[in-house]
Amino acid sequence: MSFRLPHWLSRISVQLLAFNVLVVFLPVAGVLFLDTYERHLLEAQERTMAQEGRLLAAAIEATDQILADDARRILVQLGGRHLARLRVVDRDGRLIADSARLGPRRQETTEDLPEAPTDDAPLLYRIGSAPFRALRRLSEPPTDQPVDTWEPASFLDAPEVRSALEGRYGATTRISPGGQRSVTLYIAIPVRIDTVVEGAVLVSQSTSRILEALHAVRLGVFRVFLVSLSVAVVLTLLMATTIARPLGRLRRRAEAILDRRGRLRGSFEPSRRNDEIGELERALAELTRRLEEHLQFTESFAADVSHEFKNPLAAIRTATEMALEVDDPADRRRFLGMIQQDVARMERLLNEAREISRIDARIDEEELESVAIDTLLENLVDAFRMRRANRGPAFTVALADRDVRVTASADRLLQVFENLLANAVSFSPPDGTVTVTLRLEGGQAVVTIADEGPGIPEEHCERVFDRFFSYRPDGRDDGGHSGLGLAIVRAVVEAYNGTVTAGSRAGGGAKLTVRVPVASPHRS
């Protein structure tokens, strides 16, 4: 059985809540420090009590005998200007004076007062201190001291009094009566008259004041804890709404965008948020947009290819019909020649379409080498001259820089410049000149190929690189162009981080410019 969280309390929200609440608990651990503080306070109280006891003992010693009346007189003279209960016990453990029995005092002994819990929020204190009380009970073993009713039958039973009567300092603690958590501290000081212990002074005081003070501190810490806890919970829920919920929305949107057959349907709306989630949303929107663009491109390419095939196919079909119907052998030969021409064109179209798909898909995987463009251009132009056997346009090559190397596949570069040259030749008048230049410019090899043909109208300068776009001014359509040559050029050049642009040659004609970054000289 799986436990399902409500949708607004996502996993991220739970984690945030856990962290925040943990942080709130950290200061609470500081409360443990209060125990050390408590010990210091108790030691201070014991020292104060010992001081008072010694003063009383000294006063009694000054009378040279231990008499109930003298002791009582001294206590009266003290007039309650002491915090602890002071008692004087003789050598036999009999009580001879007690500050608590001297009638009304300015200050009541505290150990007999019930330790009333402070009346503001006692329940709160009990809840908050419960773990600490439990902890203390566990860590402190129970003492074997009898729970003393305050008036013992004989003070000789009290170990601290016995110790004092034996001439030593005695101290002990007893749990305060009345079921309180406070204890009462007892110390006994020997009273020596002529170096003989004649009695003892017993000083007792409850630790309840200390505990009260600590109680107040603990209560304060607990209040701070409660406030922090609620603030943490509220903050976490707020964070959940600003982080987890938009993320959940993004996820649902992402799931909705792909249909069951894995096709893209719709897109992310660009977000106006300024935070990281907004950035994520925008990145996803951009991703889907690019993906959609690519899919559309692929789709339209397939449609374009099929469309481009239909023209030669239509020509072949009509020519076939005609070839079958005509009787004149010259006509028939003409139609068969047409068929041959269009079959060749379809073949070229197929090859170039496959070529351009291959460039799109795999040019990154092709092996690159350092290619000297100047040598490549010279060899290519020589090949063109030979191929055309001095018919058609002349070629001039102007290389401003030598040994211009780019990192590329030599075959691909050859393809680029062959297409550009063939293009220039096809537009060039037979007595024209095709000019090829090469120069270095800002870390780029710049190659221009210009012809003296009709040129490219301004509005087509960008479109000539589109797939299947073919601009053939009147009478120049020999049907031999797939409209892919320049598209292949652009695909290759852009794969090598270069650019190719079309423009006009000064004095008429088209000029195509290729810029490719040169190979860094450190690499061979």
Place this chain on the structure above:
Amino acid sequence: MGTIAIVEDEQNIRDNVGFALKREGYQVESYPDGLAAWEAFERALPDLAILDIIMPRMDGLELCRRLRSLSQTLPIIFLTSRDEEFDRVLGLELGADDYLCKPFSVRELVARVKVLFRRLSLVNDQHGPDEEELLEIGGLVLDLRRYVARWRNDAVPLTVTEFMMLHALVRRPGHVKTRQQLMEQGYPHDTYVSDRTIDSHIKRIRKKFLGLDPDFDRIETVYGLGYRYTEEPDR
């Protein structure tokens, strides 16, 4: 006989179609793009125009629109190479009389040209059609000579191909015609037409009828077989 203008950027197609039409005795003028054709049409209109769609400088759709501004009755046949062009071409606003998909049969094209010339010559014919040239089923009347269909006395602007397919369905009401049969009827000389083309023709015929009568439901699809024209649907 008349003058036929062929506007097509593909030179071989232009030559072949021109050759075939000249053999039939027509005058042929050919133009490599829409603008060249339009410049000539402004001086003198042909009697029939065959237009490619995608052409440099001015495409066939624009040329058709301009031609229609000069003449509403000039028969126009489109040559298309993209499936998605059908809908735009045959949109009634353009008012093409017929179209053929590349690669088309030149004999098919010649047959269409003949039908369109016949239809044109009969439009101004004052004589009512003979009884046997009228096919009347319910509210539908097919004028087999003029290739004109009427539904409850409204003329339905069908192309020649659509008329021929509807004729095939209506000739035997209640009988199912397979797509193959409809294809043979609609394109007697062409064997490369796909089933999908038939479906889109039927869809367009229905649409044209629905434009006149929103309750028209006589052409039924019989799944797995083809189509059927029902004389009186059960109501």
